[in-house]
Amino acid sequence: MNLHLTQHSGVPPYLQIISQIKQLIASGRLNVDQELLPIRVLAEKLLINPNTVARAYRELETAGWLYTKRGAGTFVAAGTTAFSAETCRKQIRERVCALLVEAAHMNISVAELIKLIREMGNDLGKGDKES
Amino acid sequence: MNLHLTQHSGVPPYLQIISQIKQLIASGRLNVDQELLPIRVLAEKLLINPNTVARAYRELETAGWLYTKRGAGTFVAAGTTAFSAETCRKQIRERVCALLVEAAHMNISVAELIKLIREMGNDLGKGDKES
DNA sequence: ATTATTGTATTAAGCACTTAATACACTTTG
DNA sequence: CAAAGTGTATTAAGTGCTTAATACAATAAT
Numbered sequence: 430m431n432l433h434l435t436q437h438s439g440v441p442p443y444l445q446i447i448s449q450i451k452q453l454i455a456s457g458r459l460n461v462d463q464e465l466l467p468i469r470v471l472a473e474k475l476l477i478n479p480n481t482v483a484r485a486y487r488e489l490e491t492a493g494w495l496y497t498k499r500g501a502g503t504f505v506a507a508g509t510t511a512f513s514a515e516t517c518r519k520q521i522r523e524r525v526c527a528l529l530v531e532a533a534h535m536n537i538s539v540a541e542l543i544k545l546i547r548e549m550g551n552d553l554g555k556g557d558k559e560s
Numbered sequence: 561m562n563l564h565l566t567q568h569s570g571v572p573p574y575l576q577i578i579s580q581i582k583q584l585i586a587s588g589r590l591n592v593d594q595e596l597l598p599i600r601v602l603a604e605k606l607l608i609n610p611n612t613v614a615r616a617y618r619e620l621e622t623a624g625w626l627y628t629k630r631g632a633g634t635f636v637a638a639g640t641t642a643f644s645a646e647t648c649r650k651q652i653r654e655r656v657c658a659l660l661v662e663a664a665h666m667n668i669s670v671a672e673l674i675k676l677i678r679e680m681g682n683d684l685g686k687g688d689k690e691s
Numbered sequence: 692a693t694t695a696t697t698g699t700a701t702t703a704a705g706c707a708c709t710t711a712a713t714a715c716a717c718t719t720t721g
Numbered sequence: 722c723a724a725a726g727t728g729t730a731t732t733a734a735g736t737g738c739t740t741a742a743t744a745c746a747a748t749a750a751t
Contacts, residue, residue, distance in 0.1 A: 467697060467698085469698095479698095483698070486698085487699090497698065498697085499697070499698050499699075500696070501696090501698085502696090503698075
């Protein structure tokens with residue numbers, strides 16, 4: 430769990446935590462059922478208020494990335510989303526649409542985009558495991 | 561220019577305008593050098609304050625989608641971005657990374673993602689022209 | 692049981708985002 | 722040159738987001 434907050438990016442800390450934990454999970458550097466740092470511990474490491482970490486954990490749980498056992502800790506959930514297949518498709522399609530629009534404006538072809546996705550998609554599964 | 565604001569989506573009007581105009585341009589339904597509706601006219605159509613439209617136009621200009629001739633109007637810019645190739649790659653890579661993470665969590669494979677991009681990428685160029 | 696450790700809930704303060712009101716400046720048109 | 726039409730700039734109000742302070746509740750460890 431090596432999280433790192435960027436101070437002057439304009440991105441709220443709780444969102445930075447969320448996206449970084451998502452990446453850790455998706456890349457396999459955090460395993461299913463592995464326990465995360467307790468809210469207060471992570472908060473101390475990051476020099477922020479425990480509530481901020483709590484919010485990140487809570488939203489990750491709502492979206493199906495984590496589950497919590499009160500009094501025991503917070504853990505990585507099995508890889509299933511909390512949303513319906515239909516909702517997922519809709520969300521993904523919206524993201525892809527926006528991506529295509531931006532890529533087109535940057536003179537990045539669909540072919541290049543696909544190449545990039547292939548590369549990065551392969552890398553995702555290759556993260557080093559950590560305790 | 562058929563823009564449509566969704567009221568209760570939580571997305572600010574100026575952002576809705578921005579993304580819709582980007583799509584219109586990327587899909588070719590708005591042509592290079594074509595004049596957009598004047599700020600006040602679009603504002604009246606959408607029942608919002610002219611400043612809100614002005615903000616959308618301004619940000620689109622900053623990002624290289626539009627150009628303005630003061631006193632004359634606002635127009636679709638040629639298809640080049642306002643950012644360096646390096647900055648573009650970085651932005652695209654970040655978007656792709658986030659997309660891959662979400663897709664993985666939704667049990668959408670890289671192959672499916674690529675298929676989706678191919679389909680939607682083809683559709684993008686096929687928008688009907690409008691006056 | 693008791694204590695320590697974990698997450699949860701409530702409230703409020705600060706701050707930034709978003710929109711609106713209004714006045715200004717530049718171009719085009721006649 | 723005058724008038725109408727265009728984008729621009731400044732300021733302020735409202736609202737929601739974000740974080741923090743603090744107290745609560747459930748579980749684990751002993």
